[in-house]
Amino acid sequence: MKILVTGGLGYIGSHVTTLLLNKGISVICLDNLENSSEVVLDGIKTITRRQPIFKNLDIRDKNLLRILFDEHIDIKGVIHFAAYKSVEESVRKPLQYYQNNVGGLLNLIEILTKEEIPLIFSSSCTVYGQSKKLPISESEPFQPPTSPYGFTKQVGEKIIEHSCTAYPNFSAILLRYFNPIGAHPTAKIGENPQGIPQNLVPFLTQTVIGKHPVLKIFGSDYNTPDGTCIRDYIHVMDLAQAHIDSLNFLISSKESIFETFNVGTGNGVSVLELIKTFEKVTGEKVPYEYCEARSGDTVSSFADVEKIEKKIGWKANYSLEEALKNAWEWEKNH
Numbered sequence: 352m353k354i355l356v357t358g359g360l361g362y363i364g365s366h367v368t369t370l371l372l373n374k375g376i377s378v379i380c381l382d383n384l385e386n387s388s389e390v391v392l393d394g395i396k397t398i399t400r401r402q403p404i405f406k407n408l409d410i411r412d413k414n415l416l417r418i419l420f421d422e423h424i425d426i427k428g429v430i431h432f433a434a435y436k437s438v439e440e441s442v443r444k445p446l447q448y449y450q451n452n453v454g455g456l457l458n459l460i461e462i463l464t465k466e467e468i469p470l471i472f473s474s475s476c477t478v479y480g481q482s483k484k485l486p487i488s489e490s491e492p493f494q495p496p497t498s499p500y501g502f503t504k505q506v507g508e509k510i511i512e513h514s515c516t517a518y519p520n521f522s523a524i525l526l527r528y529f530n531p532i533g534a535h536p537t538a539k540i541g542e543n544p545q546g547i548p549q550n551l552v553p554f555l556t557q558t559v560i561g562k563h564p565v566l567k568i569f570g571s572d573y574n575t576p577d578g579t580c581i582r583d584y585i586h587v588m589d590l591a592q593a594h595i596d597s598l599n600f601l602i603s604s605k606e607s608i609f610e611t612f613n614v615g616t617g618n619g620v621s622v623l624e625l626i627k628t629f630e631k632v633t634g635e636k637v638p639y640e641y642c643e644a645r646s647g648d649t650v651s652s653f654a655d656v657e658k659i660e661k662k663i664g665w666k667a668n669y670s671l672e673e674a675l676k677n678a679w680e681w682e683k684n685h
């Protein structure tokens with residue numbers, strides 16, 4: 352049995368690949384290296400002492416994708432990470448985002464529905480926008496998307512839902528990630544953003560290592576206890592494990608499945624709390640200053656995680672402290 356991991360050399364895909372290989376599962380890592388590099392394969396091999404089959408392939412190329420499935424008729428599941436993920440870039444390049452995130456998904460799902468191969472899809476808490484209720488449960492309605500990126504996740508979810516309805520033997524799980532952070536505890540793989548990071552934790556670790564003079568906290572007078580925004584930061588290893596548990600659930604089920612799960616810790620943490628926790632666990636000082644709020648930011652977002660725990664028995668195990676310690680070790684190591 353083989354599992355195809357699209358975007359398998361990216362941040363989250365590489366961590367999932369290590370867990371699959373450690374379980375003795377054969378993995379095909381498909382990646383066009385647009386936001387990753389083959390060096391990630393070395394990290395995966397060092398951690399697992401095994402290696403995935405690597406395919407440098409673009410999911411927008413429908414013919415090559417078809418050939419891949421013809422060559423590997425024993426693919427029993429697909430975990431689909433390959434997509435663009437920058438909110439800011441998606442506003443400048445909406446068409447590229449639709450081509451890759453929606454077009455790429457369509458190419459893949461055409462094959463999966465025909466071959467009846469189950470799918471796990473990387474969705475995001477961004478589909479909720481600023482939810483009216485906290486914690487956010489899976490039944491909360493979508494808010495109007497604040498970026499083309501966010502819209503591609505809403506559309507992607509709908510494409511999969513409609514496909515599950517139309518093709519009764521096709522199964523899928525949508526995983527709505529909250530804020531993934533951290534790195535593999537060995538510090539051999541981690542997040543490697545190109546250019547200036549948009550996300551808080553990579554910007555923070557790069558600032559502490561000296562790549563940026565100061566971390567700007569976007570907004571100080573939000574309606575939260577310390578005035579900074581609240582998020583649900585989930586360790587990438589916990590997130591990776593949620594994929595393994597979802598895959599087991601999909602593959603072992605006798606019936607077709609269509610499920611949506613939040614993947615978070617259930618805990619809301621403010622920007623300031625995160626900085627203070629980083630300082631406590633690493634002993635490093637974070638140079639920071641307050642500045643204007645970032646347009647489009649939601650004030651508070653954290654997950655109701657009851658559903659995934661009840662249905663598949665997954666819950667987060669790593670603490671915020673471990674996640675930040677691992678993020679820092681990775682920053683120093685690569």
Ligand code: NAD
Nearest residue numbers: 358361362363382383384385386387409410433434473475
């Ligand atoms: P990433 O950019 O590190 O990984 C994506 C990988 O896909 C990269 O290695 C890239 O080279 C590859 N890729 C992109 N387009 C491709 C294509 N057309 N063909 C083949 N390979 C392609 O991103 P990530 O952080 O690992 O995110 C993975 C998925 O999770 C994405 O779908 C993203 O939208 C989603 N997600 C990420 C976050 C987050 O904060 N990291 C949060 C919620 C959802």
Ligand code: WQD
Nearest residue numbers: 438475477530549550551554567568569580582622645648
């Ligand atoms: C976290 C908090 C910022 C940087 C994004 C995407 C979302 C999802 C997860 C993919 C916010 C503050 C940040 C900085 C700061 N990704 N911040 N200074 O905005 O919750 O979500 O990543 O699906 O779609 O929008 O994450 O890490 O950018 O920000 O003060 O330099 O940190 O304002 O409150 P966000 P983030």
